[in-house]
Amino acid sequence: MRIRTQIIPVNPHHPEEEAIAFAALVIRSGKLVAFPTETVYGLGANAFDSEAVLRIFKAKGRPSADPLIVHLASKDDLRLVTKGAPEIAWKLAEKFWPGPLTLVLPKSGQIPLEITAGLNTVAVRVPAHPVALALLKKCQLPIAAPSANRFGHTSPTTAQHVYDDLAGEIDLILDGGATIIGVESTVLDITKHPPRILRPGGVTLEQLTAILGEVGYTPTPALNDQLGAFRSPGQLEKHYAPRAKLIFFTNPDVEKAVESMISMARQAKDRHQQVGIMLMEEDRPFFEELAAVLFSLGEGKDPAVAAARLYDGMRALDQARVDLILVRDFGGQGIGLAIRDRLKRAASQIVT
Numbered sequence: 001m002r003i004r005t006q007i008i009p010v011n012p013h014h015p016e017e018e019a020i021a022f023a024a025l026v027i028r029s030g031k032l033v034a035f036p037t038e039t040v041y042g043l044g045a046n047a048f049d050s051e052a053v054l055r056i057f058k059a060k061g062r063p064s065a066d067p068l069i070v071h072l073a074s075k076d077d078l079r080l081v082t083k084g085a086p087e088i089a090w091k092l093a094e095k096f097w098p099g100p101l102t103l104v105l106p107k108s109g110q111i112p113l114e115i116t117a118g119l120n121t122v123a124v125r126v127p128a129h130p131v132a133l134a135l136l137k138k139c140q141l142p143i144a145a146p147s148a149n150r151f152g153h154t155s156p157t158t159a160q161h162v163y164d165d166l167a168g169e170i171d172l173i174l175d176g177g178a179t180i181i182g183v184e185s186t187v188l189d190i191t192k193h194p195p196r197i198l199r200p201g202g203v204t205l206e207q208l209t210a211i212l213g214e215v216g217y218t219p220t221p222a223l224n225d226q227l228g229a230f231r232s233p234g235q236l237e238k239h240y241a242p243r244a245k246l247i248f249f250t251n252p253d254v255e256k257a258v259e260s261m262i263s264m265a266r267q268a269k270d271r272h273q274q275v276g277i278m279l280m281e282e283d284r285p286f287f288e289e290l291a292a293v294l295f296s297l298g299e300g301k302d303p304a305v306a307a308a309r310l311y312d313g314m315r316a317l318d319q320a321r322v323d324l325i326l327v328r329d330f331g332g333q334g335i336g337l338a339i340r341d342r343l344k345r346a347a348s349q350i351v352t
């Protein structure tokens with residue numbers, strides 16, 4: 001059954017009391033509210049209500065084996081949701097919360113199995129967005145929230161993105177404008193020694209290494225390696241993906257990468273395919289005469305800008321009905337690592 005999805009605009013810096021009170025009521029009554037965080041929009045439900053949590057999975061078409069992040073109003077609420085947070089959790093919370101770091105910790109008995117997909121750990125974070133924080137405080141409940149997109153699709157960085165994916169499936173969207181960081185939080189498993197990054201994101205590997213000394217991270221395997229490991233392409237879960245076929249160019253030699261992109265674009269044109277390019281500004285002169293749809297990710301030296309525009313770019317090029325999206329690597333430094341991870345997962349093809 002489709003439901004009416006209401007959109008309420010909120011001031012992202014000073015959210016209106018009335019809007020927050022209404023959204024908190026919707027959450028407390030077991031329904032779903034999409035809200036902005038500093039990373040991407042989340043789709044929230046009362047974390048202590050397993051029926052409400054099940055609604056999240058249904059609305060997104062998300063497999064029940066994929067666990068959710070629990071959002072907290074403050075680090076003091078760690079005691080509610082975890083079974084004894086170790087010293088290191090408090091230290092990281094002190095340093096990075098509110099902010100784009102998700103910690104995986106032993107879960108408390110109060111957290112329903114639906115959230116953790118049966119695992120005995122729970123992923124938690126305190127988001128750094130006035131709307132998210134106001135909602136959490138007003139609810140006086142932890143809020144379970146995955147990204148507010150249909151499963152496998154690009155994460156939403158605006159309320160419109162949420163509406164495009166989930167209209168008719170959810171009760172309310174708080175529209176606080178575009179999110180700032182644009183890629184999801186870093187997921188760090190601190191039940192392991194040394195702690196391991198499960199997903200690179202808004203807090204960088206460099207920042208974590210500075211605090212923790214050693215941090216484990218295994219980069220997302222290139223698509224070709226994944227095929228080798230699984231043997232069956234059907235098992236490959238494409239994620240963060242646009243509708244168009246995304247091709248990711250990873251050659252660190254910029255000239256070669258750009259050359260491959262131009263030649264790929266020309267071949268596609270010969271096949272009468274519409275090409276979209278998510279470009280770095282310094283590459284613009286090479287692409288301008290290609291009759292491709294161009295979407296700027298800013299300067300290559302500023303991956304934070306690229307991160308903020310990445311998902312909007314994929315959605316914008318899909319709306320422009322391109323068949324192919326070409327994009328090159330921003331390097332593995334800082335938030336560039338998260339961009340690389342998402343592009344590898346979104347890609348149908350990786351050109352090395």
Ligand code: TXA
Nearest residue numbers: 039041042067068069104121122123146147184185187
């Ligand atoms: O920035 C973000 O993290 C956004 C905003 C809304 O907070 N949320 C988000 O949630 O990206 P989602 O569900 O799209 O991604 C959650 C990630 C998944 O990769 C999931 O597998 C992992 O966190 N995760 C959740 N619980 C886990 C657990 N107990 N152990 C390991 N990984 C876990």
Ligand code: MG
Nearest residue numbers: 146147148155
């Ligand atoms: Mg997601």
